[in-house]
Amino acid sequence: MPKKKLTYSLNYRRPKSEYSPDDELTICIRYYHKCNQTKKTKIIKKSTGVRCMLKDWNSDWHKNSDRSPVKSSDPFHKKKNNILKKKVKDFDIQHLYSNVENESSSNYLKSNLPKGSIDLKWTNHKNTINLVSPANKRNIDIIVVGTGLAGGSACATLAELGYNVKAFCFQDSPRRAHSIAAQGGINAAKNYQGDGDSVYRLFYDTVKGGDYRSREENVYRLAEVSANIIDQCVAQGVPFARDYGGLLDNRSFGGVLVSRTFYAKGQTGQQLLLGAYSAMNRQIARGKIKMYNRHEMLDVVIVDGKARGIITRNLINGELERHSAHAVVLATGGYGNVFYLSTNAMGSNVTAAWKAHRRGAFFANPCFTQIHPTCIPVSGDHQSKLTLMSESLRNDGRIWVPKKLEDVNAIRNGSKKPTEISEEDRDYFLERRYPAFGNLVPRDVASRAAKERCDAGFGVNKTGEAVYLDFASSILRYGKEQARIKGEDENNNELIKKFGKEIIRKKYGNLFQMYEKIVDQNPYETPMMIYPAVHYTMGGIWVDYNLMTTIPGLYAIGEANFSDHGANRLGASALMQGLADGYFVLPYTIGDYLSDEISTGPIANDTKEFMLAEKEARDKLDMLVNNKGTKSVDYFHKRLGKIMWNKCGMARNKKDLQSAIAEISKLRKEFWSEVKVPGSQFEFNEELAKAGRVADFLELGELFAKDALNREESCGGHFREEYQTKEGEATRKKEFQFVSAWEYVGEPKNAILHKEKLDYKNIEVKERSYK
Amino acid sequence: MKLTLKIWRQKNSESKGQMVSYEIDNISPDMSFLEMLDVLNARLILEDDDPISFDHDCREGICGSCSLFINGQAHGPDRRITTCQLHMRKFKDGDTIYVEPFRAKAFPVIKDLVIDRSAFDRIQHSGGYISVNTSGNTQDANSIPINKEDADNAFDAATCIGCGACVATCKNSSAMLFVGAKISQYSLLPQGKTEASRRVLNMVNQMDLEGFGNCSNTGACEVECPKGISLDNIARMNRELLKASLKK
């Protein structure tokens, strides 16, 4: 047994000297132990949540006989000391010991990884976890919040297996979930192109693409089930693109050297979601899914430590409702809208995930955000959202800026057109810097390279924040090919262009149309202008191998969890993950937990926990509508977005992150005193719904900045200016090869960090290079 | 740009609505139509007025939420776009713009410009699926080749976003284009053939139950459909319906 010792300590979050005696701090239990193998002392902290003022803290407490750290000057010292004593008693030492030998996992994070070699883990796990019999499934209710790819597929499969599903979404129909907007495609290791793809290669690409910050076991499983997703979707009638032989077609996406992306023009997400929606409809018709449209989840309800239900607001009439179940699944998508401007749908929010965090679910890697290189640049202050131009365009588009500053100026003042810049005066900067992958480098790399050029003054629009994505050479290439096939004149320029444009229209027609409607320029004739924008969040609720959060009975799937993409997601992998989680993983792993629930009986929704949670939600809504402020919700959301983009965006540094934390915390206070929400609670009130979402973003933003500050390295989407090579490439650090899982203890800036160390046994961790 | 907006205001499904006039200035032609409404709403909030409710989410023409009837046209004057893709450059300084919800008996108004389109969902529940289990135990995706033309046509039909512009445009409030698109998608694919008769009978039946009108082949729906869903889909559905009825 390792040596152990328990003490208290104060939780200083800034240098000690910065505190005044009246500052409040949290008291932690500190647990020391010496590990048998390494003999190194390890300190593990656990917050107790008890707060005291510095002046009320007895720094000599351990020398005193009564061993009470809170001094009697604190009016609540008795109560507080009792809580502390009780916490020490309850401190789960046994649980800690079971993990001490295994240095790879933190003491609070049990990832439940199966044993065996990586290619057998999932199979073994499925063979050994507990199952629920069909007869018992009929007696078990599951709540699924969210009906995007992850939630929709999960609902359908769970209902098909026999569980009673209650599904929720805030839109007027499950078919409108944000997944509908995904454009480019979905990956799967089918190797239909015979270009050497395999489960291992997809696994390898995803772990490398994620910059070695994801869990090997989860990613391997994802690669393993990927092929099945395509079979499933085709059987459901998803009309993927096909070639003339009638077989499925593929394209390539960034960061990989094979063609494994299945697609349906630029509307892959739509087609996949409608597939999942149709599977849901079949179960709705059978009465196995009860669908609640226009319902927003406002809290999860925990009873005896287990997730037992949710509180929702009916967005049509404003009524609060209590829904109970044996387990709750969150499939509520990502939180990119914390930046205000992003490619996410207007309603995408963090509320469900954040409320779960507040109730005890750890939030992992909040700072890992994907900034997508090819989006339509911001056009003015009125901008309400940004539009993505799919990564698939980089298959045929070449990214460039002028080499000479005088050309840049001429373009900006309108005296020159981009088409008038000669080949040798163009800087195809991705092809120049990364010859092996060229325009198809991963997103984080492409985005930073574009920012670098624009920061150096080469941006091609009025604001200097745009680069070109040019299809001219592809149009010629395809045109020539077509002319040859059709036996037409290869040298007839007009004809070739016409043929070439037809091919481009077939591949990307809807994207080109979208661009033209927004920018009012014809991208078949002049290069598109693009700039990076917030797109996807790799971070999310921490989950174990079974996709269960740190709250028993609460699961998180799809973009809402953190599990598979590490510090950067590869294109076309989010759809894959959402459907893998929903169709093939969660429906099995959840049985392991529910097998203990077969004799629980229906869960009551009028217990004190439900009533209390409902009251808290009601109070918050009351506060919002009754606040006599003077500023709209959007005013605060925009200001938060500015802080996030300027200080927690594509490049971050210590000073900015520190000030971001302070600014967000201040803005949050201002929000609660100054916000103005019109109308009442009991009606259709979009401003009220928005206000609740922004309130949660204002908390998440602070944790986001704290996480970015804490991670003193650059990796994937997280780029710290202090940690870069001379050439401006990211410098990763071995000691940060872990997942940051944050525990809520009050103010987000006081959150407590738990580390899940990441071990790579099947992949050699290397400097990630795309040169 | 300076504009006059005449907008349908209705407190809730029970109350009677009316057109209300608003003046708005400093509108940039680069704004989208919905961003213009955002600007108006920001002002209304500060003036202690009730902001205008309208449905929207993706704001890029794919989710099918937005549904405004602008100057007598579903999704406004431009072709092949949704309301959220409409930009103010399509209007002139000094214009008066009429904004109403999509109207149909089957689409009751919830508030202002927000309507209830759950009738569409219920039609899909009645048969808009292929009865295959999601266990993944199915055959390899390439085991049945599908000729490209059928696959492409199925895809074109499947791009319907369920916005309801076709219904709002039709003088009979018919949902034939919407239903035809779904029926077509499945009838063009081998996977959908097995249940074809049951599907078309059930979906058409549900469509009638929801109170959508009949199709009189005017073709207005095709013109206003943001996704260019063609009338061929209605013809294909009628063929399927005939086939199924004969079998019955």
Ligand SMILES: Cc1cc2nc3c(=O)[nH]c(=O)nc-3n(C[C@H](O)[C@H](O)[C@H](O)COP(=O)(O)OP(=O)(O)OC[C@H]3O[C@@H](n4cnc5c(N)ncnc54)[C@H](O)[C@@H]3O)c2cc1C
């Ligand atoms: C423009 C765009 C293009 C993309 N293209 C691709 C691509 O080509 N390939 C790829 O792999 N990935 C792509 N992605 C990423 C991918 O689309 C998403 O990561 C994925 O669809 C997320 O699916 P999801 O099921 O986790 O969540 P979502 O689809 O976001 O669904 C969230 C669901 O939760 C519900 N919800 C949220 N909050 C609440 C609440 N508080 N109460 C009740 N319900 C709630 C919503 O109603 C919705 O039903 C793209 C993303 C964007 C923005």
Ligand code: SF4
């Ligand atoms: S057919 Fe066209 S107009 Fe009708 S719902 Fe579908 S997309 Fe909208």
Ligand code: FES
């Ligand atoms: S808001 Fe999604 S289609 Fe218009």
